[in-house]
Amino acid sequence: MYPASVTFPEGGLPAWAEVGVEPEGLRIVLKDGRENRLPFAEMVAEIGGMDANVILCRSRTEGFAVQCSAPGFADELRAHGGESLREAFAAMDRKVGSHRRARLAGGVVAALLVLGAVLLFWFTPQILAASATGLPMAVDETLGDAAMDDLEPTLGPRITDPVVQGYLDQVIARLRPHASEPDVDFRIRAVDSEEVNAFALPGGQMVVMGGLLEAAEGPEEVAGVLAHEMAHVTERHGLKGAAHGAGRWLALSLLIGDDSAWVALAGQAADVASGSAYSREQEAAADAEGARLMAAAGLDPTALARFFERLKQEPGSELTGMASWISSHPEHDERIAHVRELAATLPTAPHRPLNVDWAAVRAAAAQ
Numbered sequence: 001m002y003p004a005s006v007t008f009p010e011g012g013l014p015a016w017a018e019v020g021v022e023p024e025g026l027r028i029v030l031k032d033g034r035e036n037r038l039p040f041a042e043m044v045a046e047i048g049g050m051d052a053n054v055i056l057c058r059s060r061t062e063g064f065a066v067q068c069s070a071p072g073f074a075d076e077l078r079a080h081g082g083e084s085l086r087e088a089f090a091a092m093d094r095k096v097g098s099h100r101r102a103r104l105a106g107g108v109v110a111a112l113l114v115l116g117a118v119l120l121f122w123f124t125p126q127i128l129a130a131s132a133t134g135l136p137m138a139v140d141e142t143l144g145d146a147a148m149d150d151l152e153p154t155l156g157p158r159i160t161d162p163v164v165q166g167y168l169d170q171v172i173a174r175l176r177p178h179a180s181e182p183d184v185d186f187r188i189r190a191v192d193s194e195e196v197n198a199f200a201l202p203g204g205q206m207v208v209m210g211g212l213l214e215a216a217e218g219p220e221e222v223a224g225v226l227a228h229e230m231a232h233v234t235e236r237h238g239l240k241g242a243a244h245g246a247g248r249w250l251a252l253s254l255l256i257g258d259d260s261a262w263v264a265l266a267g268q269a270a271d272v273a274s275g276s277a278y279s280r281e282q283e284a285a286a287d288a289e290g291a292r293l294m295a296a297a298g299l300d301p302t303a304l305a306r307f308f309e310r311l312k313q314e315p316g317s318e319l320t321g322m323a324s325w326i327s328s329h330p331e332h333d334e335r336i337a338h339v340r341e342l343a344a345t346l347p348t349a350p351h352r353p354l355n356v357d358w359a360a361v362r363a364a365a366a367q
Helices: 075-080 083-104 108-134 135-156 162-178 209-217 219-234 237-245 248-255 260-272 281-296 303-311 322-327 331-345 358-366
Strands: 001-005 013-020 027-028 035-039 043-048 054-059 065-068 187-191 199-202 206-211
Touching: 001 043, 013 065, 043 075, 043 083, 043 248, 054 075, 054 187, 054 248, 075 083, 075 260, 075 281, 083 162, 135 206, 135 237, 162 187, 162 219, 187 358, 199 219, 206 209, 209 219, 209 358, 219 281, 237 281, 237 322, 281 303, 303 331
Parallel strands: 187 206
Antiparallel strands: 001 013, 001 065, 013 027, 027 035, 043 054, 054 065, 199 206
16 A cells, blocks of 8 residues: 545545555545545556656546556556556656756756756755745644644543643643734644643644643643643744755745645644644743743743753653653753843743642643
8 A cells, every 4th residue: 555645525624544555446544544445447647746756646537636656556557457558658758758858958057057956955854944934834733633634543632621731721822812822723622642742733733741730730731831832833843844844845845836746745744733842942032032932921930941851850761752851951951041131131921820720720631
């Protein structure tokens, strides 16, 4: 089976799928288990992509299309497609041959063009990351929602206890009015997991692991973590990180307007957020903005530093997720000191403790 994307006649984002080549046609298995068949006799095959390595298989009758660039897929189609695809592959070969002859043509001008294309190709992820902040915030939300669709099957069951959800909603309600991007639709959930971790996706979807609620000694420690994650959203670190980490062909496809590439970028965004794959500069910026949010909301801006400080005392082998990373990376000492230094300089609103029974929250998260 090969990874592929499927588009449907009713529109919307392409869906991830796996496609297998069988004697009579393609077998397409969507992530939710639904299956489709695309017989060779009803298929129109075309070649595309910047390197002529993407095979597009469209149904003449059903209106959907499968796009795949996985190695070996085209060879299997050649082996099994028979007469129905022979002309399609002959046309593809002519197209590839034409591309090759075009690349050989020219002299100095062609060489300069190739050099320019290589430079553009090499720096495309950086260009895309740099241009990300010029996109409307709605792009982040669409990307984050698609990323959550990818991540949801890997998360634990949702914690629906109203004590837990009420506490999380209260924290977001306190912090949101002070966010640098006031229109972000922050949506938060807790999941049943032993990981001491939390993350936010582009556009504002946030996830807190039950292990983090159990590990925190007070409600403001978790609020400090959530303020840090909200800062990643408003600073658009997830979008920038996904764009910077995108493969060069993917990034170039996005820059030239290939909408199907956004599905692949969603997977990249999910990896960045859930794996805390931010740069040191982004983490420092989120620490600073998170501390500012806490101070403006009348909460302790050093709460995140206090939580990190305590986690560093725990053996790394007994921790998972964010906590394990913190306990084994000495640069966190610098981050802790930076948050404390910054907190001392921030204008703070009068302290207003969160109205929460913390013992009840921890007990509900542990059930």
